[in-house]
Amino acid sequence: xxxxxxTVCVMLRxxxxxxxxxxxxxxxxxxxxxxxxxxxxxxxxxxxxxHIQAGENVWLQRWQGRTETPWPDEDVKxxxxxxxxxxxxxxxxxxxxLKERSDADLERAVAYRDSKGGLFSATLGDMMxxxxxxxxxxRAQAVNMLRRLGASPPELDYMTQVRRPA
Amino acid sequence: xxxxxxxxxYAAEERATLAAAGLxxxxxxxxxxxxxxxxxxxxxxxxxxxTDRLMNIATGLRDDALDRAFEMxxxxxxxxxxxxxxxxxxxxxxxxxxxxxxxxTLPDTTDLAELNELFAxxxxxxxxxxSATAADDLQRPIVAQPREGMMxxxxxxxxMLxxxxxxxxxRAQAVNMLRHVGAEAPALDYVVLMYELGSxx
Numbered sequence: 001x002x003x004x005x006x007t008v009c010v011m012l013r014x015x016x017x018x019x020x021x022x023x024x025x026x027x028x029x030x031x032x033x034x035x036x037x038x039x040x041x042x043x044x045x046x047x048x049x050x051h052i053q054a055g056e057n058v059w060l061q062r063w064q065g066r067t068e069t070p071w072p073d074e075d076v077k078x079x080x081x082x083x084x085x086x087x088x089x090x091x092x093x094x095x096x097x098l099k100e101r102s103d104a105d106l107e108r109a110v111a112y113r114d115s116k117g118g119l120f121s122a123t124l125g126d127m128m129x130x131x132x133x134x135x136x137x138x139r140a141q142a143v144n145m146l147r148r149l150g151a152s153p154p155e156l157d158y159m160t161q162v163r164r165p166a
Numbered sequence: 167x168x169x170x171x172x173x174x175x176y177a178a179e180e181r182a183t184l185a186a187a188g189l190x191x192x193x194x195x196x197x198x199x200x201x202x203x204x205x206x207x208x209x210x211x212x213x214x215x216x217t218d219r220l221m222n223i224a225t226g227l228r229d230d231a232l233d234r235a236f237e238m239x240x241x242x243x244x245x246x247x248x249x250x251x252x253x254x255x256x257x258x259x260x261x262x263x264x265x266x267x268x269x270x271t272l273p274d275t276t277d278l279a280e281l282n283e284l285f286a287x288x289x290x291x292x293x294x295x296x297s298a299t300a301a302d303d304l305q306r307p308i309v310a311q312p313r314e315g316m317m318x319x320x321x322x323x324x325x326m327l328x329x330x331x332x333x334x335x336x337r338a339q340a341v342n343m344l345r346h347v348g349a350e351a352p353a354l355d356y357v358v359l360m361y362e363l364g365s366x367x
Contacts, residue, residue: 003208006201006202007327010200014327120361122357122360126357129208129209129212133212133334136338137335137338140334140335141338158328162328163320
């Protein structure tokens with residue numbers, strides 16, 4: 001069982017769209033609301049969204065063989081607009097990287113150092129799936145925070161993006 | 167090319183704020199209609215392992231911990247785990263038997279030992295279905311009736327992926343609930359679990 005580029009791209013596009021929906025909802029909140037403490041995940045909506053963006057960027061660097069990519073500081077008070085722009089840059093860099101890849105590339109093992117200092121290796125395909133699942137996991141926390149802050153939380157089901165009237 | 171439909175309706179003032187910030191609502195996305203069974207099976211392998219990890223911990227908890235109310239998702243750990251199984255079972259039934267209105271749901275009082283057995287039954291039936299499913303089948307249209315009078319259409323491959331992302335979303339809630347009831351909150355990282363399953367280099 002290996003991972004194919006086409007299916008990974010479907011997953012990545014879903015993830016991109018879900019990230020943007022969360023960022024749009026968060027953009028309507030004040031700094032106080034973005035930093036309100038929650039006993040969940042990274043502890044606030046801003047930190048959770050930053051963690052998603054950081055994860056996408058760190059994993060992308062690891063895909064490209066940058067083994068020693070440190071996890072960035074997540075205590076910075078980044079604005080949602082700046083965060084969205086950072087994510088857009090990551091997506092653009094990722095798409096350029098994907099254009100040059102084939103299914104065979106996804107079976108190649110790549111070494112990376114994790115955030116706790118351990119040295120590991122995984123196939124490029126698995127590292128791509130990891131990125132999507134990591135973001136999906138933390139979006140569940142972000143949606144809960146959005147709802148508790150009073151937003152109409154976005155409906156992030158993959159189905160809502162692909163369904164058509166029968 | 168399909169146009170993404172925003173799932174939240176923003177007021178005019180909110181739309182203006184988002185547009186000014188460059189967060190335009192209703193951005194186009196292109197969706198390649200290509201899926202493959204290997205990737206999907208791999209996602210299910212992870213998904214099953216992650217669910218098992220949660221169930222192994224949850225099964226050792228008392229009823230008051232399983233039913234403790236949370237302002238999140240389905241509202242309790244037990245109901246969250248039931249919901250993951252209901253979705254897996256309901257969609258599998260749709261793929262194999264066709265569409266019926268709504269999904270059958272297990273009672274809120276279902277014992278977790280019983281739920282473990284039901285997860286196993288669903289996986290066995292799913293494996294039989296997967297073994298008979300080829301790449302071309304993933305383009306097959308699926309019709310679902312979330313409620314009476316509402317009919318939606320998907321590709322089989324899309325719904326298969328949906329079941330996994332749905333599980334990932336709700337497992338994140340379950341991890342948080344486990345932590346709040348004082349139980350071990352397991353790490354569910356994909357690369358870690360696949361390595362432990364012997365499915366990674």
